[in-house]
Amino acid sequence: MEIKKDIAIIGGGPGGYLAALRGTQLKRSVVLFEMDRVGGTCMNYGCIPTKYLLHQTKALKEIRENKNLAGSAAGAALDWPSVQAGRVSVVNRLVKGVKFLLEKGGVEIVKGRAVLKNENQVTVETPDGVKVYAASRIILAAGSRVASLPFLEPNGAEVVTSQEALEFPSVPKSLVVIGAGAIGLEIGSIYRRLGTDVTVLEILPGVMPGCDRESATRLERILKKQGLNVLTQMRIENALVEQGSVTVKGACLKNNVPFEYAAERVLLAAGRRPNSEGFSASPMFTLGRGGFVQVNSRLETNVPGIYAVGDLIGGKLLAHKAYHDAVVAVENACGMERTVDYAALPMAVFTDPEFASVGLTQEEAREQGVKVRSGLFPLQASGRALTMDALDGLVKVLADESDRVVGAHIIAPGASEMIAELTLAVAKKMKVRDIGSLIHIHPTLSEAVGEAALKAKGLALHLLN
């Protein structure tokens, strides 16, 4: 008694649910399997709740830093239970919205753990018994989860994942964050603003490994000024977990000096691993390094008709990368011919200021033998930044020898929005003069984008060249 569908999708996160929505747009019958709630880690336990808490705590930070506030503003504090209720409500509303769209589109949502039986059958255990679905096209979108350390496993109390860190019932007095990537810096910022003593330990030489070094170094300096105790080249070797306290121990790679940090809680934010075990059990797939499912540029696995998307296939573990994958995979599943294109895949960290990037870093350009000129415009020279008291930041545009914009890096309030213009420039292989001569509204931070582009040619107007 198998149920027939055109497309079966395993996992209801950004990759899975978007593939489902696009599939129904293309008039296919779609079943979507999800063990938990649709929206995945991103919507339920990741990006969305983090942004909500960042927004709330940023408001608090601004109140405290504004010297023009009279009266009682200095004593401002957040009512934590109320903030947590707000987080739940925001997440619930979004999940409900995605469910509504899926249902309107006619997607069958099946709650339960889906198992790939063979190349066109999926079984799922539901409260009503095991069901079997048949589909000639299957999309794997099972996502990823936090990677733990051999000596430090999440225990739901002292040692936590990002999900738990966003749901702390009370604000911890102290927090050690392992890993200075986006998750570590965002959650570290949230609690720092709430008064927590935050120590971020990173094994690599700087925050945001893989990002443009000049920009990341600037961000690191800014975050340190905000009281985030960021320490780099710190190799953690063991940990002592006691009730209400964790002590992590290791050695600094710079000088081999041992260190020891204790805190009420420790957050594991040093990488994620794909939820590929379910698929590796089947002999069908070849898994790559780190357990990621291997796909070709059409996102098809080695099994014809089975596609994989999002965190499960590795690359940049970003929700919008999963969205892009989802559209490519499902369109291929529907007979179109699409390949992924990550050349203009932007990323952002929602610290204050935000940090956003697209295209090549200066280091990647060097490795790839692309000779670039860098145009850097500091926000100190931006009128808009001055009116916002947000002078600590920059826009950096990298141009290759033919003057094409090949990369851009922004540290600014709203950098995650500003990067869209440069994403378009990188995607469309535009030249710096296309950006430099574009009319930007005055006064905006985006004027710095135009100026940075001009600067790459030695033609900045609001800055000495």
Place this chain on the structure above:
Amino acid sequence: MEIKKDIAIIGGGPGGYLAALRGTQLKRSVVLFEMDRVGGTCMNYGCIPTKYLLHQTKALKEIRENKNLAGSAAGAALDWPSVQAGRVSVVNRLVKGVKFLLEKGGVEIVKGRAVLKNENQVTVETPDGVKVYAASRIILAAGSRVASLPFLEPNGAEVVTSQEALEFPSVPKSLVVIGAGAIGLEIGSIYRRLGTDVTVLEILPGVMPGCDRESATRLERILKKQGLNVLTQMRIENALVEQGSVTVKGACLKNNVPFEYAAERVLLAAGRRPNSEGFSASPMFTLGRGGFVQVNSRLETNVPGIYAVGDLIGGKLLAHKAYHDAVVAVENACGMERTVDYAALPMAVFTDPEFASVGLTQEEAREQGVKVRSGLFPLQASGRALTMDALDGLVKVLADESDRVVGAHIIAPGASEMIAELTLAVAKKMKVRDIGSLIHIHPTLSEAVGEAALKAKGLALHLLN
């Protein structure tokens, strides 16, 4: 004893100072005449101080609206003298910066009222006597000033210009704003947030005349919800100015019912007029409607070698329009061949949320016989907007029959930055799919830009089509 320069520029506002900076980049000797301080109205008395006050009062608004703030935040208030000192300091710093750039570039800045003696001589009265400058190229950048009403002239007390409204020594209890354009809505918002009883009177049927009606109507509704008493189709016929109070009287054009509004202060924000009198006295120039100096597409006046830019020539009275003009005019003055291009000239109002536009409005498209499809994405469907508690807004993308993006209108926090991506799309004549398939960071408000573009084709993913 005339002093010879390659280029003489009359007026040190955005149009004038930028022409000077670009002129020195092109290795020309430049003299810049300015009666007051460089930076012009925009930097000293307009855009910049307004943005500073908007930023400060927005913080206050957010504190009051945040239900998660515990303790004493509700009693937060701005220390007005401290805010005013902050405004002065921001403006001074920017003026100093522009002066520094001009001096580094070797521009001679002459303080005084410049008079065009003939087509290549300018005289200026300085404390050291009258000086005569000769230049084969002259750029007029004298800007504009507030237009007063026949029965209502600024008196520096009850009846004020935007400049004075930004410098009120104390927050007025009540304020009538005449004109619901950008200046009126921005200054109205500033004082509304400070507790002033603000009434905005507009003679036309809606706020932001000339803008996309659907969007402007939405903005009007939002501002009214914020307590701004916006009244449209209100023709003011006379006014009574007394010490400490002004009463404006007139009739509503909808029903001819007379009205009367009294307030401590009244702000004139119903248009500006060009500072062209000095030039019209000379028989050299033909002035157009409204007294604007007439120029061709190269920004040359009817006198060869004399160019005019910015507010003085009319069109959209925006600082970044003046910047664009400045570069075009000075490059032409230096022998290059440039024409102005206002097809992708964006504009913004820095209310909360901001409103930004580029390209055609739906009404302009209709008038021009351009058949457009509108893709509208409401911020209610944006995850990022939800995390920011900023659901009241929209992104609207207009596509012509060949799917080209011909206009875009955004109401959102940071709309003035988000519009840059769409400005680039309009400038480069891109199609909606170029924007719809671009990878936007999740979660950002810019995702709504991609969705609105998809929506114009009936292909939105996070919205029913």
